[in-house]
C-alpha cells in the first residue's frame with residue numbers, strides 16, 4: 200500500500216505544554232483512518248497540524264509524497280470539514296462551494312463544472328441559492344463536505360463532522376460519508392469520539408490518549424485484541440468486564456476461583472506468575488443453555504436487568520466482582536434469579552495488572 | 559379536599575398565569591424612571607418651544623407655553639444669518655467643517671480599527687497580547703495628558719491646525735476603544751470560519767474583505783454611532799487642533815452664543831443648539847435597532 204499521509208516524529212507544543220510528542224503515523228492511499236480518543240487527547244491538534252493550521256514544533260509531514268511541513272494549508276492538497284460547519288454566513292451555498300476556487304483564480308466554466316459535480320454527489324442542487332442560515336444542520340454539513348470536494352484534493356480531513364447532529368441524522372450522514380469514500384477513493388482522516396462511527400467507517404482506527412497513539416489497527420483487531428487496558432476499556436459498549444486476579448501459567452485465579460485459560464494465545468510464551476486482569480466482553484458471556492457449551496461456567500445470581508430493546512444487559516457477580524453480560528432479549532431475566540453464565544477465556548484479553556499491557 | 563372552593567373556571571387553587579401584582583418596589587422603579595425621563599425631556603421641551611417663538615414672545619418669559627405663532631425663522635437665522643462677532647454667516651460654516659472632520663475621521667478610524675481587531679483575533683503574532691494590553695491601557699489615558707506632546711508632534715510635521723491634523727488626532731484617539739470593540743467581536747466568531755478560509759487559500763486581505771467584513775455589519779454600525787457622536791460632539795480637540803479655518807460646529811456654537819452683542823437672541827441660540835445636536839440624534843434614531851443588535855452581537859453565532 201502506497202502512503203498518502205506520513206507523519207514523522209511530530210511534536211507540537213503550546214508554550215511549554217507538549218500536546219503531541221514524537222508522533223509517527225502512516226496512512227495509505229485511499230485509506231479511511233479514524234482517530235479515536237477521549238476529549239482533549241490531541242485529535243483535533245493532530246488534524247490541524249496535518250492541515251497546516253498549526254505550526255509544528257518538530258518533525259515532518261508528507262502528503263502524497265511531498266514534504267509539506269512548511270507549506271501553506273492551500274498548497275497541501277487537503278480539504279477539511281469542521282464540527283461547527285464553518286460555512287461563510289454571508290455567502291450562498293454556491294458561493295461557499297466556489298470560494299476557494301474563485302480565490303485561486305480558476306476559470307469560470309471549470310468552477311461551474313466542479314460545483315455542479317459536487318452538488319450532484321451530495322444532493323444539494325436545490326439549496327445552491329440559499330444562505331447557510333436557511334439550511335438544516337445536516338444540509339450545512341453536506342455543504343461543508345462539498346467545499347472540500349470541489350477542491351479536488353487527495354486527502355480529506357474531518358474533525359467530528361457529525362457531532363452537532365441528532366442521532367438519526369448522524370447515522371444517515373455516516374452512511375453517506377462511507378458511500379462517498381467508496382465512490383471517490385480518497386484518503387480520509389476522520390476524528391471522532393463516537394466509537395460506532397469509528398467502527399463502521401474505518402479501515403483502520405488509531406486510538407489516542409494524551410497525544411500518544413495507543414493502537415493502530417483494523418476495527419476487528421482493536422475490538423478483539425486490544426493492546427492495553429485503556430484501549431480495551433475505551434472500545435465497546437457496554438464496556439469490557441475486568442476481573443482482577445492472578446495469572447499462573449494456564450490458569451487465572453480469583454481467590455478460590457480458578458479459570459482455566461485453555462487456548463488463550465499469549466503475546467509471548469512463558470509469562471509465569473503475575474497479578475493480572477482478565478477482560479471479557481459482555482457479549483462474549485453466554486447464559487442459560489448456551490452457557491453449558493462454554494469452556495468455563497459458573498452459577499450466579501442476577502442483580503440488575505437493563506432491557507435495551509434488541510438485547511438485554513444483565514449484571515451479576517463473579518467471585519465478588521461485578522460483571523455485565525449481554526444476551527438476547529428473548530431470554531427472560533429477573534433480579535434475584537439464579538442462572539448459569541459461561542464464557543471462553545480464549546476470546547478474552549489478559550493484561551498485566553501493573554503495566555496494563557496485554558500479555 | 560374540603561374547604562377549597564372551586565372558582566368559575568372549575569379549578570381549585572392556583573392555576574394558569576400568575577396574576578401580576580403592583581409592589582411598592584415596582585412603583586419606586588417607575589417613579590424613578592419617570593423622573594429621570596423628565597430630567598432630560600423638560601429642558602429639551604423648553605428649548606424646542608423657545609426656538610419656535612419670535613423674540614417678543616420669548617420676552618414674555620412663559621417658558622413652558624407652546625408658541626402662539628410658531629415660526630422657523632430662528633432656525634434659519636441660526637443656520638445662515640446669526641452673527642459671531644462681525645461675522646454673520648450663521649452656523650453653516652461650522653456645520654460643513656464638522657462634516658469635513660467627522661466623515662473622514664469616522665471612515666479612517668473604523669477601517670484601521672477593524673483591520674487591527676481582525677489581525678489581533680486571528681493572526682496571533684508574537685507580542686499580539688502585549689500590543690492589545692497596551693491598547694486597553696490606552697483607552698484609559700486621559701486626553702489632557704497627551705495633548706501637549708501631540709501638539710508638538712503635529713507642528714513638527716506641519717499638520718498642527720489643519721484638517722488632516724484634526725482627522726489624524728480623532729483617528730488616534732478613537733483607536734483603543736474601536737480596536738477593542740472589533741477584536742472582541744472577531745474573537746466571538748467561530749475560529750473555524752477563519753481556518754476554512756485559510757484552507758480555501760484566502761490570504762490576510764482576502765479573508766478580511768471577503769469573509770470577515772461582510773460579517774461585521776452589526777459591530778460596524780456600533781462603531782459608526784460611537785464615532786459620529788463622539789467626534790461631532792467633540793469640543794476640546796477641535797479647539798486645540800482644528801485651527802481657525804476648520805473650527806467645528808460645537809466650537810462655533812459656543813462662540814456664537816457667547817459673543818452676542820446687545821440683546822441675547824434666546825430663540826436663535828436655542829435653535830442653534832438644537833441644530834448642533836441634531837446629527838447625533840438622527841444617527842441614534844436611524845440606527846437604534848442596529849445598535850442594540852450590534853452590542854448583543856457577541857451572543858449571536860454566525
Ligand SMILES: Nc1ncnc2c1ncn2[C@@H]1O[C@H](COP(=O)(O)OP(=O)(O)OP(=O)(O)O)[C@@H](O)[C@H]1O
Pocket residue numbers: 213218236237238239240241242243244245392
Ligand atoms: N490553542 C491552545 N493553547 C493551549 N492548549 C491548547 C490549545 N488548543 C488545544 N490545547 C490543548 O491541547 C490538548 C488537545 O486538544 P485537542 O483540541 O486536540 O483535543 P481533542 O482530542 O480534539 O478533543 P475533543 O474531542 O474534545 O475535540 C487539550 O489538552 C487542550 O487543552
Ligand SMILES: [Mg+2]
Pocket residue numbers: 242243244358
Ligand atoms: Mg477536537
